[in-house]
Amino acid sequence: MIHVTEEKMFAYIEDELPEDDRLLVEGHIDKCSQCFDSYLDAVDRLNTSYELSPSFTDDIIDVIKEHTPKKAGKARGTLFNYAIASSMTLLLMGSGVFQYVFSTFDDQQFQEQPSITEKLLNETDRWRNDDQRGGVWHE
Numbered sequence: 001m002i003h004v005t006e007e008k009m010f011a012y013i014e015d016e017l018p019e020d021d022r023l024l025v026e027g028h029i030d031k032c033s034q035c036f037d038s039y040l041d042a043v044d045r046l047n048t049s050y051e052l053s054p055s056f057t058d059d060i061i062d063v064i065k066e067h068t069p070k071k072a073g074k075a076r077g078t079l080f081n082y083a084i085a086s087s088m089t090l091l092l093m094g095s096g097v098f099q100y101v102f103s104t105f106d107d108q109q110f111q112e113q114p115s116i117t118e119k120l121l122n123e124t125d126r127w128r129n130d131d132q133r134g135g136v137w138h139e
Helices: 006-013 019-031 033-046 056-067 074-095 097-104 107-112 116-132
Strands: none
Touching: 006 019, 006 033, 019 033, 074 097
């Protein structure tokens, strides 16, 4: 196996290789642990330090603020939504819609029907009984 030379490794790190060579080096580093270790050593030896300007953080925050959409009137929009919801509730209460709904569905009607949980338990019990009798499930 032909390994990546030190000169080529430094050129790769400095992004000075043509696209084809860069892809070959990346592919080789990905497969060869020796060259990967050489790559890590080369990065450590290169010791490139990038100095950030003192205003770097402030500049980034300014750019983020410029590209962040403004949310004007969010509090006003929320207040408006609450006002609409309150108005609709009062309107429905005043017109008797809630009273009609509650009088239509009385407690007795709900007690006559089994709950969803009871239906599920009954159905599961039925399946288990069918299985014990050799009905539905066959192995």
